[in-house]
Amino acid sequence: MRRMKRVRRISSREDIFVDTIVYIVITFVFLVTLYPFYYSLVISFNNGIDAARGGIFLWPRQFTFDNYKAVFSNDQLLGAFFISVSRTVIGTIASLIATSVFAYGLSHKKLLFRKFYFSLLIISMYFTGGIIPYFILLNNLKLTNSYLVYIIPSLITAWYAILFVNFFQSIPEALKESAKIDGANDLVIFGKIIVPLSTPIFATIALYMGVYHWNDWYSTAFFTQNKRLRTLAYILIDLINRSDLTSILRGGTTQKDVAIAMQTFTPETIRMATMMVVVIPIVCVYPFLQKYFVKGIMVGSIK
Known part of the structure; x- marks a missing residue:
């Protein structure tokens, strides 16, 4: 008994040590x-001129909202915010519908030419035509300089389709068969059985798609020249690439405003404030979707 107690004490001490290190x-x-x-x-909440002195690590030394006031006074930012929000919402919903419906069809093992469709899906993941042929394709489809260039090209993503297929195949066939016995067609089965049971995968992919649409500046830079179609991500990249305060604050401000701003702001603090405006919305959405990541696959029972 004493020996057993010693072994337990030693093991418990080792566990505590390992847990502490972890x-x-x-x-x-x-x-x-x-x-x-x-x-x-x-830095985004600190006075720009003071921040340039350095030595700020834990909290603002001269707290101010002036950086955010300058950011929101830029008329380009408000338009870009609307484009980013609308693109994220519409693009995510459209992509979820298109990708999930496509994947539901591929999840049927008896689908005619299923292997052929799957092969095309896999090939599209690893091989592309390149940026120039892609631009020519979008231009011929009249999608360049159009809002639809943000939505249509990303309707179906191969990797997300594969995730949907694997998840749909994990749902017992007995559920579908019992629904068919009751007279349900494939559309009813998908809408009333598959979708409710697939909430975790829908939430996960919705988050991934939403982050993609929110952070994408590539499409704006290469496929649109219309300033009204600029997104927040593109505005941020544009600010990062600029070095002078006059060009950063040129939208919606006068020369007098810029002169006053140069006594308060620096390009660095304006960039930081813009970065927070871009990042915080998507950070706030994440906790509401996180709970679905740990949900079980099945939330119902076999009839």
Whole structure:
């Protein structure tokens, strides 16, 4: 008995030591990951001229909202915000519908030419025609300089379709068969059985698609020249590539405003404030979808 107690004490001490090391490592990684975001937030609320002196690490030294006032006074930003929000909502919903319906068809093992369709899907993941043929294709389809260039090309994504297929195939066939016995067709089965049971995968892919649409500046830079179609992500990239404050604040501001701004702001603080405007909305959405990531696959029972 004494020997057993000694073994338990030793093992418990080892467990405590290992757990302590794990917690220390996790805490360190968490802080290293979080601090750049926190630092950007702190700088965005600090006076620009004061921030240029350096030495700011944990909180603003001269707290101010002037950076955000300058950002929101830019008329281009408000239009870009509307484009980004509408594109994210419409693009995500349209992509979910198109990709899930396409994947539901592929999930049927008796589908005619199923292997052929799957092969085309896999090939599209690894091989592309390149940027120039892609641009020519979009131009011939009259999608360049159009709002639809943000929606149509990303309707179906091969990798997300494969995830949907694997998830749909994990749902017991007995559910579908019992519904067919009751007279339900494939559309009813998909809408009333498959979709409710697939909430976790829908939420996960919706988050991925939403982040893609929100962060995409590539489409704006290469396929649109219309300033009204610029997105927030493109505005941020544009600000990062600029160096002088006059060009950063040129939208919606007068020369007098710029002269006053040069006594308060710096390009760095304006960039940080713009970055927060771009990042915070998607960060706020994530907690509402996170709960679906840990949900079980089945939320019902076989009839």
